[in-house]
Amino acid sequence: MKALIVYYSMYGHIHALAQGILEGVRQVPGAEVDLRRVPETLSDDxxxxxxxxxxxxxLQEVQVCTVDELVEADAIIFGTPTRYGNMCGQMRQFLDATVGLWAEDKLVGKVGSVFTSSATQHGGQETTILTFIPFLMHMGMITVGLPxxxxxxxxxxxxxxxxPYGISTIVGPKGERMPSENELEGARFQGRHVAEIASKLFR
Structure with a gap:
């Protein structure tokens, strides 16, 4: 079973959760996992x-994902920071490039999951994941959250x-807070949970 973690991280918070997800996937026997980031759309300035x-x-040490890599995975776990209760523009642009996969049913039956971050407790963590899920459904993916x-x-x-929709972290108004051990454990749990379900389907 092959899993793919695809994320965008500006300051490193989502990257830290992605590492936790990665550890969780690796706890499942027979699971392989790759870490990828979506292309940056902002200028250096x-x-x-x-x-x-x-x-x-x-963060640039992590290889940039191509849409074709999504096809090769049995499970895809997406990570995005919250922007006004929704995914960030970088992730949106990446997803918008997958229309060819949608047209050919390339992601149907794969397991999909989402994790996120926000500046405050009520900054849109749940709405970001909930508004991401329609993409998974349109692609015909099997959505898995954090039970x-x-x-x-x-x-x-x-x-x-x-x-229940997925792990998240609260970064603080100035981005000063990195994921807590409890949040990282949630990331490991979600990664393991997704990998276990995908492994059963894969068998």
């Missing part, structure tokens, strides 16, 4: 003004991301 230059240098068997999403002793 704009990224510099947004204070993202240093983070982007590290309540991950008990970390019911914790009350700390501020934490995560919902």
């Amino acid at each position: 704009i990224l510099a003004k947004m204070g993202a230059t240093e983070a982007q240098k590290k 309540y068997s991950f008990k970390g999403q019911t914790r009350m002793d700390e501020i934490t991301g995560g919902s």
